[in-house]
Amino acid sequence: DVKVTQSSRYLVKRTGEKVFLECVQDMDHENMFWYRQDPGLGLRLIYFSYDVKMKEKGDIPEGYSVSREKKERFSLILESASTNQTSMYLCASSLTGEDGYTFGSGTRLTVV
């Protein structure tokens, strides 16, 4: 019963490519989030969205953008991939703050 689905488990892209990471949730959650997870740095918030077509910057938005055209889908875009964006990317959704998050299984992106 997968509830948050990230389209790719592993991706390898070249420097300068435009990269799309897709996330879909089937729980009718208002809030969706993109984090990157790096060893020793924990989870860092890139962008989040609390409604369709709404987006807010997180702690490390530089080099990224997002799109939320439908409630269930939240896309992360790397406009021009760089090697320092090699990381594990986690998508999550939530109904309210107190409910906590449901996470996707992650996309491990390698930029070469």
Next chain:
Amino acid sequence: AQRVTQPEKLLSVFKGAPVELKCNYSYSGSPELFWYVQYSRQRLQLLLRHISRESIKGFTADLNKGETSFHLKKPFAQEEDSAMYYCALTLYGGSQGNLIFGKGTKLSVKP
């Protein structure tokens, strides 16, 4: 600014020993606190949350507002508890629910 600190990057204990993963936070309001766990090759999942006061897989955590701590405890560690643990905070009553995560503690339970 809100902050979550997990002082230990790695914690190693033997099976059957008690375990305590430390978490301290800085926030002057009424936070809601969580522990998340990520087992090897699995997705990050909610372990427990302060508001529900439940015990999951033998783990408990008590919010100590005086010490601004939310340490995770288990009296007898099992090998299957080996995982990465993250403490997280959100603003109570915040409808948007942004979670602020600590950097994580890797728990290794040795046989």
